[in-house]
Amino acid sequence: xxxxxxxxxxxxxAVLLLVGHAAEGGSQLPASExxxxxxxxxxxxxxxxxxxxxxxxxxxxxxxxxERKDKAAVVVVIHEIFGLTDWIRAVADQLAADGFIAxxxxxxxxxxxxxxxxEAFPSRDDAVKAVSALPRAEVVERLNAVxxxxxxxxxASGKSASVGFCWGGSTSFAYxxxxxxxxxxxxxxxxxxxxxxxxxxxKAPVLGLYGGNxxxxxxxxDATQAAMQAKGKSYERHVFDGAGHGFLRAQSAQDGAxxxxxxxxxxxxxxxxxxxxx
Numbered sequence: 676x677x678x679x680x681x682x683x684x685x686x687x688x689a690v691l692l693l694v695g696h697a698a699e700g701g702s703q704l705p706a707s708e709x710x711x712x713x714x715x716x717x718x719x720x721x722x723x724x725x726x727x728x729x730x731x732x733x734x735x736x737x738x739x740x741x742e743r744k745d746k747a748a749v750v751v752v753i754h755e756i757f758g759l760t761d762w763i764r765a766v767a768d769q770l771a772a773d774g775f776i777a778x779x780x781x782x783x784x785x786x787x788x789x790x791x792x793x794e795a796f797p798s799r800d801d802a803v804k805a806v807s808a809l810p811r812a813e814v815v816e817r818l819n820a821v822x823x824x825x826x827x828x829x830x831a832s833g834k835s836a837s838v839g840f841c842w843g844g845s846t847s848f849a850y851x852x853x854x855x856x857x858x859x860x861x862x863x864x865x866x867x868x869x870x871x872x873x874x875x876x877x878k879a880p881v882l883g884l885y886g887g888n889x890x891x892x893x894x895x896x897d898a899t900q901a902a903m904q905a906k907g908k909s910y911e912r913h914v915f916d917g918a919g920h921g922f923l924r925a926q927s928a929q930d931g932a933x934x935x936x937x938x939x940x941x942x943x944x945x946x947x948x949x950x951x952x953x
Contacts, residue, residue, distance in 0.1 A: 702769075702772070702773050702941065702942070702945060703769065703772070704769070704923075704926070704937050704938065704941050705762075705765055705766040705768075705769040705770075705923060705937075705941070706762065706765040706766075706768075706769070707762075707924065707925070707926040707927060708760075708762045708924045708925060709927070710765075711760075711761040711762040711764070711765035712761045712765075714765050714768065714769075715761060715764060715765050715768060718739075718768050718772075719742070720739055720740060720741070720742060720768060720771050720772060721739070721740045722737060722738065722739040722740075722764070722767070722768060722771070723737075723738055724736070724737055724738075725738055725824075727780070727817075727820050727821050727824045728820070729816060729817050729820040729821075730816065732784060732785040733784065733785070734780055734781065734782075734784040734785070734817050734820065734821065735759070735780070735781040735784045735792050736778050736779065736780045736781070736821055736824075736825075737759065737763075737764045737767055737778070737779045737780075737781075738767075738776070738777070738778045738825065739764075739767045739768050739770070739771035739776070739777045739778075740771055740776055740830060741771045741772070741773075741774045741775060741776065743774060745832075746830055746831060746832040746833075747774060747775055747776045747830060747831065747832055748775055748776070748831075748832050748834040748835065748836070748858075748948070748952035749775065749776045749777075749778065749822070749825045749826055749831050749832075749834065749835040749836070750767075750770050750775045750776070750777050750778070750835070750836050750837070750838055750948065751778055751779075751780070751818060751821060751822055751825070751835065751836070751837045751838070751850075752766055752767045752770065752777055752778065752779040752837075752838050752839070752843075753779075753780075753782075753818070753837060753838065753839030753840070753843035753844075753846045753847050753850070754779060754780075754781070754782065754793075754806075754839075754840070754842075754843050755840045755841040755842055755843055755921070755924070756802075756803050756806045756807065756841055756842035756843075757793075757799055757802055757803060757806070758781065758782070758783045758792070758793030758796070758802040758805075758806055759779060759780070759781035759782075759783070759792065759793045760793070762924050763779050763840070763843075764779055766779070766838075766840075766923075767779045770838070773945055774949075775948065775952075776825060776828065776830060776831055778821060778824075778825045780817060780818065780821045781793050782806070782809060782814055782817055782818075783795075783796070783802065783805055783806060783809075784817075786805050786809075787805075806842055807842075811849065814846060814850075815849075815850060815853045815854070818837070818846075818850050818854070819854060822835055822854070822857075832952075834858050834951075834952040834953070835856075835857060835858055835952075836857065836858055836859035836860060836861065836879075836948055836951065836952055837850050837851065837857060837859075837860045837861070838860075838861040838863070838944065838948075839861070839862060839863065839865060840863040840864065840865070840921070840923065840924070841863070841864060841865060841920065841921060842865070843863075843865065844862040844863045844864050844865020844866075845862070845865035845866050845867075845868075846865070847860050847861060847862050847865060848860060848862045848865055848866070848867050848868065848881060848883075849868050851877055851878075851879045851881060852868055852873050852874060852876050852877055853876075855876065855878045855879075856878075857878070857879045858879055858951050858952055859879050859880055859881075859882070859947060859948060859951035859952060860879050860880075860881045860882070861881075861882045861884070861944055861947060861948070862881060862882065862883045862884065863884050863885075863923060863940070864884065864885050864886055864889055864892050864920050864921065864922070865883075865892065866892055866895045866899070867895065867899040867902070867903075871898065871899065871902035872902075874902050874903060874906055874908060875906050877903075877906070877908045879951075880908075880909035880910075880911070880947075880951055881903070881908070881909065881910050881911070882911050882912075882913075882943065882944065882947045883896070883899075883910065883911065883912040883913070884912075884913050884915075884936075884940040884943065884944070885912065885913065885914045885915070886914070886915055886917075886918035886919045886920055886921075886922045886929075886932075886933070886936060887914050887915055887916045887917055887918055887932075888917060888918060888919045888920075888929065888932075889918075889919060889920040891920075892920065893914065896912060896914070899912075900912060911947070913939070913940065913943060915932070915935065915936035915939060915940065916932065917929055917930070917932030917935075917936075918932045918933050918935070918936035919932070919933060921933075922936040922937055922940075923936075923937045923940065923941070
């Protein structure tokens with residue numbers, strides 16, 4: 676049996692910062708939650724906050740641009756149930772490093788104290804409650820406005836996809852149903868819409884990426900695949916042994932299984948996006 680290695684926190688952070696070159700083309704993994712702030716602080720890419728007016732409410736978005744001379748496809752990054760965090764912004768930064776214009780909207784914009792967003796909630800639990808209460812129609816309206824805004828940028832190619840995590844993964848799936856002009860959707864450990872009959876409206880292909888130790892979500896996958904197949908829709912699913920819910924964010928958890936899952940899932944994500952956003 677191999678000896679168990681005990682990591683002190685600084686050493687673990689250093690390893691996580693260097694990890695990820697298993698992705699195709701030498702791409703790094705997105706930062707973990709522990710390393711997100713440091714990755715953002717040292718990013719060479721241009722990232723900025725902007726606002727998009729949606730029914731009179733300024734929705735705050737984080738936009739990151741790739742370093743390339745030609746136009747780039749757009750990826751809308753849909754946050755977890757925790758709101759717009761440094762981790763989600765770091766995912767957007769990595770997508771820009773991989774060649775996309777990435778935009779991460781704060782879907783809690785205007786919901787916090789004094790009209791604030793995620794940053795205005797006093798605790799993560801408060802943000803979770805607020806995200807859980809967001810009306811689906813309002814979320815779709817905001818995503819549509821954000822997508823339209825980014826596609827109007829001179830650097831945008833006209834192609835677009837959504838990528839979401841946890842609550843955002845389910846939202847990415849639902850958004851693909853609601854927005855027929857979307858070119859692709861990636862779902863990290865999120866469920867399909869409850870009413871599987873709505874999948875008939877799907878135009879975009881869907882990539883689903885799941886942890887093997889995520890019983891709540893995994894229990895829905897066979898029914899989702901059967902419904903997608905029956906309706907002639909494109910659905911590619913991957914379940915990673917031993918990984919838990921939130922594996923791309925919590926890369927140091929599950930005794931290495933989460934990291935291994937991320938190292939497999941991120942190249943699949945990039946390949947899928949590049950195939951459908953050309």
